[in-house]
Amino acid sequence: MQPVRKPFHLEPNFPFELVYKGVRHVEDEWPDHLHDLYEVVYIHEGRGTFFIDHALYDKRPGDLFLIPGNTVHRAFPSTDEPVVSTALFFSPALVQAVSLNDGFEPLRCFEVARQTKQYKIALPEPVRTRIEAAIHAMGNEITEQGSGYRRALWLQLEQLLLELDRHPFMQEAASSAIGIGPHWIQAALRDINSDPIRCGGLAELAIKACVSASHFSRVFKQLTGMNVTDYVNAKRLVRAKELLLSTDDTIETIALLCGFQGMRHFYDVFKKLTGVTPKMYRRQQQAK
Structure with missing residues (x-):
């Protein structure tokens, strides 16, 4: 059975959703599914099992799970002790908009999870205490929705991701990754993440790194699991999807703004990564 794509109804200018201390029952859970959004799950109470990317994990209080975008997963709560x-x-895009060049990459914990x-x-x-405090603060902001509550949610999300980025496991995994992919790969990833539209392709990135294109390509795939073109296109697609929902620009204009080489290229990449055409994506999302 093919996994289903879970839909979301998020505002384009604040693509964030919080389900705070939800009680999970077997009958409530989705079958094998995936979605474009990145997901963090924290277990407060109960027991169960998590199926993520062909592996099963026990769920216990205090456990935290990282689910990168488009990763197949499914939850199995206990019938006796609901989660x-x-x-x-x-x-x-919500956490990649600002970079202070201080070594913190908000999505690095997800990349490490996917890689390892x-x-x-x-x-x-x-760390658990601080993460629980951040989650609790988010729950209060969602409930009260006072002035600046979205800003507060964004700050708490950044704090949570910072805690995870500083986690010893993440630091060890990053060090291991650096052993495979040296500093010039890390610099290239930062360039792509901060500006996927003007970062250039394999040739430009390799020249900037002062290595051959073939060597750059080989090391890049070892580190990320993707070739350079697919990785850059995936990052560009995030911006394209935002523009499709937040503007009335034509699809051709959006394709050019996001660095795609013409309409055919844009359509092919968009459908490959989302399963639908840009026009259909815009129509489906606007109809929700």
């Missing part, structure tokens, strides 16, 4: 969990969903295929994170007690 109480908080789930955060957000678009990568380790989606469950064991939290030391001090």
Whole structure:
């Protein structure tokens, strides 16, 4: 059975959703599914099992799970001890908009999880306390919706991702990755993440890194699991989807603004990564 794509109804200018301390029952859960959004799941109470990317993980209080975009997953709560969990969903663009060049990459924890295929994170007690505090603060902001509540949600999300980025497991995995992919790959990833439209393709990135294109391509795929073109296109597609929903620009204009080489190229990439054409995506989302 093919996984289904879970729909979301998010505002284009704030692509974020929080399900705070939801009680999960077997009959409520989706079958095998995926979605474009990145997801963080924290277990407060209960027991169960998580199926993520062909592996099963036990769920226990205090467990945290990282689910990168377009990763197949499914939850199996216990019938005797239903899971109480908080789930955060957000678009990568929400946390990639600002870079202070201080070494913090908001999505690095997800990239490490995908690379190592380790989606469950064991939290030391001090980190767990801080993450629970951030989640609790988010729950209050969603409930009260006072002035600046979206800004507060964004700040708490950044704080949570910063805590995870500083986690010893992430630091060790990053160090291991650097052993495979040296500093010039890390610099290239930062360039792509900060500006996927003007970062250039394989040739330009390799020249900037002062290595051959073939060597750059080989090391890049070892680190990310993707070739350079697919990785850059995936990042560009995030921006294209935002413009499709937040503007009335023509699809051709959006394709050019997002760095695609003509309409055919844009349509082919868009359908390959989302399963629908840009026109159909815009129509489906506007009809919700």
